[in-house]
Amino acid sequence: MLEQGYHQKxxxxxxxxxxxxxxxxxxxxxxxxxxxxLDAELPMxxxxxxxxxxxxxxxxxxxxxxxxxxxxxxxxxxxxxxxxLAGQVSHNDSMKDPYLDTEINYLGQLNVxxxxxxxxxxxxxxxxxSRLQFGKIDTVPVAEHxxxxxxxxxxxxxxxAENLYLFYHRMYGIPVTIFRIANPYxxxxxxxxxxxxxxxxxxxxxxxxxxxxxxxxxxxxxDYIYIDDLVEAIVRxxxxxxxxxxxxxxxxxxxxxxxxxxxxxxxxVGTGSYHHVEWPADxxxxxxxxxxxxxxxxxRSFDWQPSISIEEGVRRTVDYYRxxxxxxxxxxxxxx
Amino acid sequence: MLEQGYHQKxxxxxxxxxxxxxxxxxxxxxxxxxxxxLDAELPMxxxxxxxxxxxxxxxxxxxxxxxxxxxxxxxxxxxxxxxxLAGQVSHNDSMKDPYLDTEINYLGQLNVxxxxxxxxxxxxxxxxxSRLQFGKIDTVPVAEHxxxxxxxxxxxxxxxAENLYLFYHRMYGIPVTIFRIANPYxxxxxxxxxxxxxxxxxxxxxxxxxxxxxxxxxxxxxDYIYIDDLVEAIVRxxxxxxxxxxxxxxxxxxxxxxxxxxxxxxxxVGTGSYHHVEWPADxxxxxxxxxxxxxxxxxRSFDWQPSISIEEGVRRTVDYYRxxxxxxxxxxxxxx
Numbered sequence: 001m002l003e004q005g006y007h008q009k010x011x012x013x014x015x016x017x018x019x020x021x022x023x024x025x026x027x028x029x030x031x032x033x034x035x036x037x038l039d040a041e042l043p044m045x046x047x048x049x050x051x052x053x054x055x056x057x058x059x060x061x062x063x064x065x066x067x068x069x070x071x072x073x074x075x076x077x078x079x080x081x082x083x084x085l086a087g088q089v090s091h092n093d094s095m096k097d098p099y100l101d102t103e104i105n106y107l108g109q110l111n112v113x114x115x116x117x118x119x120x121x122x123x124x125x126x127x128x129x130s131r132l133q134f135g136k137i138d139t140v141p142v143a144e145h146x147x148x149x150x151x152x153x154x155x156x157x158x159x160x161a162e163n164l165y166l167f168y169h170r171m172y173g174i175p176v177t178i179f180r181i182a183n184p185y186x187x188x189x190x191x192x193x194x195x196x197x198x199x200x201x202x203x204x205x206x207x208x209x210x211x212x213x214x215x216x217x218x219x220x221x222x223d224y225i226y227i228d229d230l231v232e233a234i235v236r237x238x239x240x241x242x243x244x245x246x247x248x249x250x251x252x253x254x255x256x257x258x259x260x261x262x263x264x265x266x267x268x269v270g271t272g273s274y275h276h277v278e279w280p281a282d283x284x285x286x287x288x289x290x291x292x293x294x295x296x297x298x299x300r301s302f303d304w305q306p307s308i309s310i311e312e313g314v315r316r317t318v319d320y321y322r323x324x325x326x327x328x329x330x331x332x333x334x335x336x
Numbered sequence: 337m338l339e340q341g342y343h344q345k346x347x348x349x350x351x352x353x354x355x356x357x358x359x360x361x362x363x364x365x366x367x368x369x370x371x372x373x374l375d376a377e378l379p380m381x382x383x384x385x386x387x388x389x390x391x392x393x394x395x396x397x398x399x400x401x402x403x404x405x406x407x408x409x410x411x412x413x414x415x416x417x418x419x420x421l422a423g424q425v426s427h428n429d430s431m432k433d434p435y436l437d438t439e440i441n442y443l444g445q446l447n448v449x450x451x452x453x454x455x456x457x458x459x460x461x462x463x464x465x466s467r468l469q470f471g472k473i474d475t476v477p478v479a480e481h482x483x484x485x486x487x488x489x490x491x492x493x494x495x496x497a498e499n500l501y502l503f504y505h506r507m508y509g510i511p512v513t514i515f516r517i518a519n520p521y522x523x524x525x526x527x528x529x530x531x532x533x534x535x536x537x538x539x540x541x542x543x544x545x546x547x548x549x550x551x552x553x554x555x556x557x558x559d560y561i562y563i564d565d566l567v568e569a570i571v572r573x574x575x576x577x578x579x580x581x582x583x584x585x586x587x588x589x590x591x592x593x594x595x596x597x598x599x600x601x602x603x604x605v606g607t608g609s610y611h612h613v614e615w616p617a618d619x620x621x622x623x624x625x626x627x628x629x630x631x632x633x634x635x636r637s638f639d640w641q642p643s644i645s646i647e648e649g650v651r652r653t654v655d656y657y658r659x660x661x662x663x664x665x666x667x668x669x670x671x672x
Contacts, residue, residue, distance in 0.1 A: 095503075095507065098446060098450070098500070099446065099450075102442070102443065102446065106438070106442075106496070107438065110434060110435065110438065114434070114435075147481075147483040148484070149499075150499050151503065151506070153500070153503065156499035156500060156503065159495075159496070159499070160442070160493070160496035163486050163492035163495070164434070164489070164492060167431075167487065167488060167489065167492065170487070170621050171431065171621055285506050286507075
């Protein structure tokens with residue numbers, strides 16, 4: 001069914017040079033999907049042309065920003081499936097510049113939805129929401145029906161965009177599927193800064209032999225999902241009948257303490273270290289507490305389950321950057 | 337305390353020529369508040385300079401749109417209290433033009449919040465949300481903690497703006513108070529069209545001797561709150577210590593069926609009639625079901641309770657438009 005679902009299908013991936021978007025492209029290229037990647041390649045986020053190195057001849061790349069409503073209107077919207085991964089990805093930056101976050105993460109999605117409604121309302125749409133939509137967590141694991149109390153512009157714009165997708169689904173019948181994604185990591189993630197994709201950032205720190213800083217005792221639980229497990233869930237959800245209008249909480253379903261994640265990174269890399277510091281005062285306002293996705297609905301809805309443990313995922317990620325790290329960051333000279 | 341709270345205080349009311357904004361101005365002028373009214377006077381909404389006829393010499397009027405970030409920045413933001421009533425008010429229009437709704441109801445509020453943060457973070461802010469933020473209702477009365485599942489761009493932008501106010505409160509300490517208002521009606525409401533303020537619209541229909549159309553059997557419950565009760569709650573909330581960061585569901589706390597509301601209007605006016613028709617097909621997507629506000633928190637938080645029944649409120653409203661109707665709509669010539 002997966003093969004049929006993508007064979008010679010016209011696929012648009014916005015944010016297609018980033019970690020998740022490019023991993024979808026790499027997964028779908030062998031199925032002979034007709035792939036268009038749209039990416040603004042904003043310098044502060046994760047677009048990296050090396051991410052699609054192995055499929056470069058099999059994809060079309062359009063350099064365009066989802067904020068550019070008129071530019072988007074020039075595209076041929078005759079796509080069968082649209083994966084919307086373009087986004088402002090930093091929780092912290094959304095606090096510093098709420099306009100930027102709103103323009104990309106909310107108005108950008110409105111641009112896509114309005115064009116799909118006007119030009120091709122049968123296109124199958126995927127939207128990537130965030131676990132942060134839930135805000136402060138009362139109980140884990142977190143199921144879909146739990147109330148959303150988003151704490152930052154990033155989180156509240158994701159929540160608003162999700163509601164917009166659901167509105168276009170109800171009102172115009174546009175088939176949308178929404179994932180609220182926990183903490184993804186793995187190959188193709190950016191390693192330029194610590195603003196998001198923290199597992200990847202820590203792998204870089206360890207590879208550079210630097211000490212990793214843990215806030216507090218590091219006991220806060222997170223749900224880290226390896227990119228291949230996430231991509232497999234996305235590509236299956238988008239070809240399974242009945243998933244239209246559905247929202248899923250997505251993660252590995254297992255909690256890992258921040259401290260254990262860091263220890264796994266340091267052990268696997270074999271260099272680096274870690275130490276604890278007090279939580280910065282202003283983090284208290286945005287820290288959500290423990291988060292674990294309840295993936296019951298996800299596992300019940302189609303043939304999928306997470307298959308890669310945090311140890312295995314970190315090992316594969318470290319391997320990837322040992323081989324290709326120079327495309328993502330500059331290792332310090334040996335002599336330093 | 338109310339007197340002290342407003343005496344010679346600098347008050348900004350955005351949307352101050354509309355029903356709620358102007359009624360706040362009329363309430364505060366005798367307390368010698370120093371009132372600035374900001375209004376874009378957009379033709380499709382409720383701005384009406386007659387609304388402030390009795391206090392015209394006691395207020396300053398600025399013609400400005402909250403979408404105009406640079407225009408707003410020219411204001412002196414040295415206000416003690418800011419009542420944000422400016423908004424796109426039509427649920428239905430938000431579906432036809434989601435950009436317009438987003439630009440006014442979300443980005444417009446972001447403009448206000450960013451200027452307050454930068455220039456005067458001690459200003460006391462009021463934001464008017466909507467009962468529609470809740471979407472489809474499972475059980476009435478509806479308390480504050482019930483989950484928000486907004487059904488339209490209007491509702492989801494109100495919800496996003498509320499989250500934004502709460503973010504600016506948590507992160508920057510800006511004292512905000514949020515009301516999610518049920519169905520207000522009364523003097524100073526617009527009577528040009530049926531898009532919102534439906535009790536007022538029906539009063540006009542009855543005054544013109546026209547038949548009023550009820551969808552279905554009219555058994556759906558609504559919570560109609562008379563403008564004076566609403567304004568009294570707003571002005572008290574804004575001077576009661578401890579209300580900063582608080583959200584309230586606001587209404588009369590009593591349910592009235594749509595049919596009974598219409599019958600009250602027709603009885604009170606003494607002309608007009610009503611008849612039932614089937615629900616239009618597309619209303620099913622946005623109809624919320626019965627709505628009644630749970631006003632327990634509101635009544636417990638300060639000295640307030642609704643004091644005007646639907647019969648009394650409709651009577652006062654009819655009186656108002658019998659005296660001043662020509663400023664709101666043109667009655668047909670007697671001969672017709």
